[in-house]
Amino acid sequence: MEHFAALLDALVYTRSRNAKLKLLADYLRETPDPDRGWALAALTDGLDFPAVKSSTIRNLLSERVDPVLYALSRDFVGDSAETASLLWPEPETAPDPPTVTEAVDALAHMTRASVMSELPKLLDRLDSDGRYALLKMATGAMRIGISSRLAKTAFAQAFGVTVEEVEEHWHGQTPPYQPLFGWAAHGEEAPSSEGIPLFRPFMLAHPLDETIVDMADYAAEWKWDGIRVQLVRAGDETRVYSRSGDDISGTFPEVAASLPFPAVLDGELLVRGSHQGGPENDKTQGGAASFNALQQRLGRKVVSKKMLADYPAFVRLYDALIVDGEDLRELPWEQRRQRLEALMPRLDPGDFDLSQVIEAKTLDDLAKIRERTRDDAIEGVMLKRRDSPYIAGRRTGLWYKWKRDPLLVDCVIMYAQRGNGRRSSFYSDYTFGCWDGDPDQGAELLPVGKAYSGITDEELKFLDKYVRQHTLNRFGPVRETERTLVLEIAFDSIHASKRHKSGVAMRFPRINRIRTDKPAHEADRIETLKGLIRD
Amino acid sequence: MARDFSWIRPEPWGIHVTPADCWIDPSRPVDRALVTHGHADHARGGHGETFATPETLAIMKLRYQTDEGAQATVYGETISLGGGVDATWLPAGHVLGSAQILLEHAGERIIVTGDYKRRPDPTCPPFQVTPCDVLITEATFGLPVFKHPPIEDEVAKLLKALADNPDRCVLVGAYALGKAQRLIAEVRRAGHHETIYLHGAMERMCRLYEEFGVDLGDLKLVSEAKKDAIAGHIVVCPPSALNDRWSRRLPEPITAMASGWMRVRQRARQRMVELPLVISDHADWDELTRTVEEVNPFETWITHGREEAMLRWCQLHQRRAKALALVGYEDEDD
Known part of the structure; x- marks a missing residue:
């Protein structure tokens, strides 16, 4: 727990992303299993201890500190866990800190009835930094700016593997992520992902800038102004992942319920409307509302019926990575596109449509079409090499984005x-x-x-x-x-x-x-x- | 006889000793001022006469370029102020020259602590516990969350950061009077004898400390050094210079600050501090409450700081207490 507490404090005071990565990577490399797995879960808000609430902390303190002095202190410090860690009476005996694993075990076994007697026993074994770390972990309110992406990058850095591999193997794993550490740290076999709707890292595009491409080799599509999503169905479950690999199925339940067969599909999540797509597209594929409309739905944990009715979401498909268990990622884009088109009859047109391919013989033709995107409120156009496989990340020469001029x-x-x-x-x-x-x-x-x-x-x-x-x-x-x-x-x-x-x-x-x-x-x-x- | 101690009168701009017509630490110019210590919010210029320790007078001379009306008072020596009031300056352990002022009149004893601490400080003599009827105490860190750790631990943190980053320097923000010199003296005591670099605003005060016999080791100005030479060294500057343009000339500084406020994480984050050092020249909660218990006055009056919590503590311990609303004392960088 001392090392975890020291890490937490260092992260609180560190502003640079690289320095945060180094701190995390060093900790992950040097800390034994399963402590490092639990710590990782705690830092990325992956732990939940229902018996410990912030009111628990207040109640515990009121038995030990005058309530007026507590309230004055809490007002000054601005954080209950920190106030409690500072006010907790120092134990008579020298600290005998539990390991992170011991602490997690103890917290997980606490009930609403036992927490008032059990939590103090843990607190009595720690110094004030340790108490802060414990209370932050217990109440699940770290808020120190560690996104899951940052954690994965640090994990990759710690063990000399790629972030893409980490992404691939991370999903479906639960704390303390033993198979993941077994694979990365000890060279064991990577965790199996069969039957789990895993996130596959997205293929991304470079800005076109001054690059000249031959339109004989590239296909063009609109760059729709929604959010890029990946729909994954495996076993009996469908998940919707955002670009960062966060599971946003709960925010878009209608989308998660719409995929009837096992597949991994790449597309743009949009809200129905007449705003994007322009008059021509209205007939062929239906319009979409502006990003502003979509924003009404982002970040919600509970989605009301009214929300679903006012801002109905659908997915405009770009690509197919896996269909019916067959991995298409090695195939050229052109073949994947054919497979995607062939899928459309199996999908409800209310939930899905196909991102149109723009007919343009030359880059100049495309430039003219692109100029029109100002009125269409589309972000710009995408250029995809017709023979490109689906490769995670940004590979030079395969995909380009050509955003409209600002x-x-x-x-x-x-x-x-x-x-x-x-x-x-x-x-x-x-x-x-x-x-x-x-x-x-x-x-x-x-x-x-x-x-x-x-x-x-x-x-x-x-x-x-x-x-x-x-x-x-x-x-x-x-x-x-x-x-x-x-x-x-x-x-x-x-x-x-x-x-x-x-x-x-x-x-x-x-x-x-x-x-x-x-x-x-x-x-x-x-x-x-x-x-x-x-x- | 009712004990109302009406011969001493707290006003928003200072404490008036009525029979002798003197003011303690007044925040506006007066004819006769009794000054506890040299921090600018307690020791202002422009008084007719200023009674203070020789060290405090020297600090004031450095700041205001004049010692007109200076009346030196030596620790422990009692002087008569007239009007039947005697005054004695007693060590307060806050900074060089800092004092409590004991006032005696008509058989009653009142002590104004000024700022003080109870921890050892190589730059000044320790606080002296002295019995009295009214203790007028500061309460800058008057909340039970404030427990200053041993300074040795904080100095060790500083030296570790330095050793771990030989290509960088550690830039410590520290109050130019007191904190900076105590920190340097403690770093020396921990066996670190490398050159310490100073912001220009620190130099004169450090020299003054040395004139009073405080050895600070090898000090150089940042402005006179090459960037490369500073790597691997401690640099001390006033807190206001920490994130300012001035620090651009330093080799990748690790930003540290020596202050009691660093005990609270968000306070450190607000100052963009990477290495918080909880070092204070004020009494922490335990020192404040212990001092009230040891001095054991008939009444406790609480001046600047977090008076509510100290008042509450006095109430819980059946002690007579009241809060004085004095203005003009700043505590942000202490």
Whole structure:
């Protein structure tokens, strides 16, 4: 438990992703089984101990500390587990910390009745950092920014295997993941995945940028603006996985219920509507709503009937990886596409349609078609090499994404905040605004977005200096600046938003150019931005 | 006779000793000031007369470039302030020159602790427990969550981080008066004799400590060193410089901060600190409550800090207590 507590603390104070990876990888390599497996589960919120609630902690403390002193302390510290770890009376005897496995065992055996007598026994064996780690683990509220992707990457780094392999073998495993460690650390046979709806890592695309491809070798498809999903049916279960490999079946139960045969399919999850697809596609494959509509459904644990009716989801299929137990991934794209087309009659057209292939003889033809995507509110086009197998990750030369050109507006920088890591001494996160009317008639700037990317190191230094020399006010880490500098902001799309005073929210805003040549009153107005909404 | 101790009167800007017309640690200029220690929120400039220890007066001279009206008071020596009030400066163990002030009038004894701690500190004499009728105590860390660990453990953490990262430096944010010198002295005591690099704002105070006989070993200014030379060394700066442009000239600094607030994780995260060092020059909860018990006054008055929790503790232990609302004391970087 001491090592786990030390790891947890180090992770709390570490901001750089690489440093977090190293800490995790070192721990996974150096810690014996099954402790490291339980620790991994705890860090990725994979453990649940129903007997321990945050009210349990409060009740335990009220037996040992004056409730007024507890409440004052809790207010100051801001976290019940941490407050309790600091206030817990130091035991008379030297700490005799349990292993992570012992702690997990003990916690798992606690009941609502026994927790009040059993949990103190564990706490009495630990120092304050250990108590913090134990209580965080017990209440399942780590919140230290360890995503499952980061954990898998660290696991791969620890044992010199690839993330793709880890992804493949991870799914279907339960804590403490003994077969997974057996495979990666001790060279044992990889865990079998038969009968389990496992996630297969997605094949991804490179940006096309300046690359020229011969359209004889490539097929083009629309890049739909939804979320990329993988549908996997095995045994009697279907799961919907997001791009990061998270199981989102619970959020889209109707999609999970729609696949009638064992298969692994790749597609775009969309909500029905008339927004994407344009007039031509309306007839051939039905329209889809904007990403904004889909967003109403994302991240929900419970889905109401109204949600299902108002925002019905379906999958627009791109690819077939496995069908009826046959692995198609080695086949060229063209053959997989034929197999996918042949599948369509077996699928309910209400739940699935096929992503259309765009007819374009040359890249110039495609460029013209792509220009139209602005109105169609599609993200752009995809180029897939006709002979490409389905390979996890981003392999050069096989698939390209050719996003539509970004929208550009001129905004005025209003606030700046310091960045993290390498940028921690620079003002590198900028909030910018547009005018809510005619600036010469007393209009005001309203914030429309925030960006921290798109600039070179030189531009970063310039902006940092600008912020420091033009500060009006300081609010903690934030500086309010004079309204004098115009930034050209690029973004993918813009949506109506009730949460923002300006009434708009941008997707993927980044800084395109610093417009020192442009006076602030010539920056764009909110009404211009609203004109770009295609919701 | 009712004991209302009305000869001493707390006001928002200081404590007034009425029969002698003096103010203790006033936050505005007055004719006669009695100063406990040299931190800027207690020792302001512009008073007619300033009574303080020679060390505190030297610190104030360094800061305000004048020692006009300075009246040196030596630890343990009693002086008469007039109006039947005697005053004695007693060691408080907070920083160089820090003192409690014992006031005696008409058979009553009142002690103003100023800031204090009970842990050993190689840069100043230890807090002296002295009986009195009213103890006016600070409460900066007056919550039971504050238990400062032994400083040896925190110094060991610092030296380990240094040894583990020979290509980097450890940049420690520490209050320029007191914390920085105590930290350096403790690092020396732990057997680390390498050059320690200083932010420019630290230099004069460190020299002053050395003039008063505190050996800080080999110190150099960051501005006079090459980036490569600093790798593998400790660098000390004021907390405000931790995430500032100044630190760009350092070789991949590990950001540390020496402060009692580092006991709380979110406080450390807010300061973007990677290596929190729980080192405080204030009394922690146990020291505060133990001091009240040992001094055992008739009444306890609580000044700046988390007064509510100390009041509650006094109530639970059947002790007469009240909170004074003094303004102008800052505790953010301690």
